[in-house]
Amino acid sequence: MDAEQLGRRSAKHRLKGKAKQQFGGKCAYCGARSQSLTLDHIVARSQGGLDVRSNLVAVCQRCNLSKGSRPLWDWWQASACWDEQRALQLAATVLQCQIKARSKQETYD
Numbered sequence: 144m145d146a147e148q149l150g151r152r153s154a155k156h157r158l159k160g161k162a163k164q165q166f167g168g169k170c171a172y173c174g175a176r177s178q179s180l181t182l183d184h185i186v187a188r189s190q191g192g193l194d195v196r197s198n199l200v201a202v203c204q205r206c207n208l209s210k211g212s213r214p215l216w217d218w219w220q221a222s223a224c225w226d227e228q229r230a231l232q233l234a235a236t237v238l239q240c241q242i243k244a245r246s247k248q249e250t251y252d
């Protein structure tokens with residue numbers, strides 16, 4: 144494995160760790176504490192979403208499967224786990240990440 148591959152791998156690892164910390168080890172959508180959080184693309188890759196920090200959140204597998212590639216807010220507001228407080232928190236996080244990414248041009252923050 145060369146240095147570049149190694150760098151990419153650890154960047155991904157850091158990314159996952161940060162995303163998990165953000166909501167205290169709980170699913171960003173339903174708030175359930177889960178040992179097996181997965182990274183979800185807020186905007187699905189099939190919809191043009193990128194592998195950047197601002198587009199990734201740690202969520203439980205149930206939410207990830209349920210959401211699929213639907214637009215986040217469409218899916219979430221129609222789902223039983225809709226929570227306005229968490230939605231506001233997530234929206235703020237997404238915005239913050241976008242602003243940071245723009246000012247630093249740094250993909251993996």
Ligand SMILES: [Zn+2]
Binds near residue numbers: 173202
């Ligand atoms: Zn969930």
